[in-house]
Amino acid sequence: MTAVVKETMNDEIINTTAYKSIVADHVHPCMTTVYPFFGYSAGNAELAEELNHFFARFEVKGPEAAAAKTSDSSSSPSLIVQEYEVRRTLRAVNPRKAAGPDGVTAKVLKECADQLAGVFTKIFNTSLSQSCIPPCLKSATIVPLPKRTNISSLNDYRPVALTPVIMKCFEKLVRRHIMSCLPPTLDPLQFAYRANRSTEDAIATTLHTTISHLEVQGRYARLLFVDFSSAFNTILPDRLTVKLLEIGLPSTTCCWIRDFLSDRVQRVRVGPHLSSALSLNTGSPQGCVLSPLLYTLYTHDCVSTHPDNAVIKFADDTTVVGLISGGDETAYRAEVQRLSDWCVDNNLDLNTTKTKELVVDFRRRKSELQPVSINGECVERVSSFKFLGVHIDTDLQWSSNTSAVLKKAQQRLHFLRILRKMDLKKELLTVFYRCSIESVLTYCIGVWFSSCTTAHRKALQRVINMAQKIIGHPLPSLKDLYSTRCLKRARSILRDCTHPGHRVFKLLPSGRRFRLLRSRTNRLKDSFYNRAIALINANS
Template sequence: MPVLTEKTAILSCPSTISAPALGTHEVRHVFRSINIRKAAGPDGVLGRVLKECAAELTDIFTLIFNISLSTSWVPACFKAANIVPIPKQSNVTCLNDYRPVALTSIPAKCLERLVIKHIKAAIPPSLDTYQFAYKENRSTEDAVAIVLHTLLKHLEGKNTYARLLFVDYSSAFKTIRPFKLRAKLHLLGLNTALCNWIADFLTNRTQSVRVGKHTSSTIAINTRAPQGCVLSPLLYTLHFTHDCFASSSSNLIVKFADDTTVLGLITNNNEVDYRSEVQHLLSWCHNNNLVLNKKTKEIIMDFRKNKQLNHQPLSIGAEVVERVTRGDCHGGPVLGSSHCLSCEQGPTTPLLPEETEKC
């Protein structure tokens, strides 16, 4: 893929191709599918109003939506958000333990759902085979299953073992750059006007933080895909993970959203491909403005009778990656016991505790 800058991104996306036109039946259907329990955004438009008055409001909103798409311009009220901090875990020790969830306009969410259909229709269905998030009939169980199947099949071979790197990115959704994303979407074959609409959707977004009855002042942002927007998960995968794949057949990279597992299938103690893969991943991260944080861990699965007791550590930059005996892969325990590093019972020892065989 060519190196993209904001300048080349703009030049590569001339707005000469007409935008997709939405029909009234599409808008009416998405209005009638609204979950009325969802909170309203800063505009105060309630989902109940749109759902119960769908017949009366469909025509005017169809016109608004089509004008927005044809001009590649998103109304300011569609880009406003109230940010509500939600704890990621029960024990909160710092601000990074909160997830900033955006409460956005419900009419905007409806438009996003319609845009998603056009995006999915335009991109290859086989894109990013090993990304298991945000896809129909895919779940964390599928991601775990492919890792375990590949791992166990490899360990049946002679003189084999495996290393698994559980990658954790720092604030991945905050690093999306609209113009670079627009160029990537253009190269994937997405409608040019829609590429420009998405770039506008992500720029000059206004937001304020709301905690209880208190609301902060409003600021404008030009990077990130807000967590809470319908489009954000798909845009994240198209911007980042679709071009993150293993460069060697002896490795596998499996993803669930921004949770990434690098599986190195090692034979005869040759770790060259695995270590090269990690360096390749670091280069990819650098090119995409992603940073690995200290939560990145590694597990070694070595059941050989004559195995090495002291495997060479893996380093990322100047930091040595912490080696653990239990790993969480894509929301579920994949390798769950202390025998992973020093198994004396051989490969027949279960990799998952009986009570957590299904993640």
């Protein structure tokens, strides 16, 4: 692989896309193996059948009573897609996307976009007007990907659905329509699949809610990080349809989505073997374009019912923040129980084993806290938790996160040295650094950098200094990267009045500067929002 990459790069015919293609060609064969266990051999037809039934274990028998409410779709006009939209979507297809059960490759659709746009426009509009999808477009081939190296059970495989590429294009058009119909105030604490929202916003909101509460002595916070088992596979189409109607989506679109999730045929492929077909009426396949958005809409009514609690979500990552005052945990425990009941009502499987709790308590006189139980099982309390890619410690000092970031960045520094020995140009080395190393160092940097110790900052800066020596070109310091990104994020929040953090920015009477947060501790003083306000004031 090294020889191929070096020869290609020396000929100066490499670009970002070509580089990805070369790496994929050599890495892909290594990722297609399904590891055996319990006497199965790789490529065994029996394993394919077992996996197919295992992945369909969340199937709910019998129609929902809510189905009758959506039987009439004539009350609202159906979505109409234009030919130019279809053509644009086909042209934007990634030609390296895997083909679905129909065998039609993405490359064919992309290169024949002009010829096929008119035909598919008619098919799409007919499907939308009749709220019906051809069965061939709903079929899926499930490829089991191992979650870990040592496979011990069927649950160690992740089902990834290969669906027709043309259906993915269709879903993109419908997704754009759904997004345009959603009210801007819908579930403000859901940060996934919304404009001007990111994991950094979800983490910053969680921390700001917690730290602000801890400014008063005698208080503490309990953070429950909820895990769901195969969340996408448990969606009830009829229940989802009712929720979409309540949100305000057109009934024709709701009926189309219900049909999209109903009578789906799936087969599991293990090596050359293909399992028998199963027809499913529950869940949304992992790998479908619409699945993440539909899940967020399915859970939009999962919100806190008490002002001392907050339910913060990013797709299926759900966090319950309990703000405890005076040692009274009644509201928090009631919130956890309501969440458990909500999961039962909505067919979501709450995984108590993987659900963790983190307690942030800076009181001098700490009392013994009783564990939280869900469905009769006690939730494990941890001292550190990886939340949306960032490690949060109970002391909010970021030592675990810094260690993880440092280790990952140093590992990738090794590859930068290898590329340097291959006599790559500085421009290419800089591109590799920004994509592979700087991206690791700056992930959600706004929420943790200002609270890091000086020793941690110096350790991270040494990675940049080493990369700078290897490349032979000056690189921006970590502090400059933090200031730039934090300022950019703050300005984006200021422009968005629907953002949960927008209310934190309050103008002073002069109307030119913003009021800094009143902080008793360095925790709040060094938090994202307070630092963001200071940067806005300094650059106004």
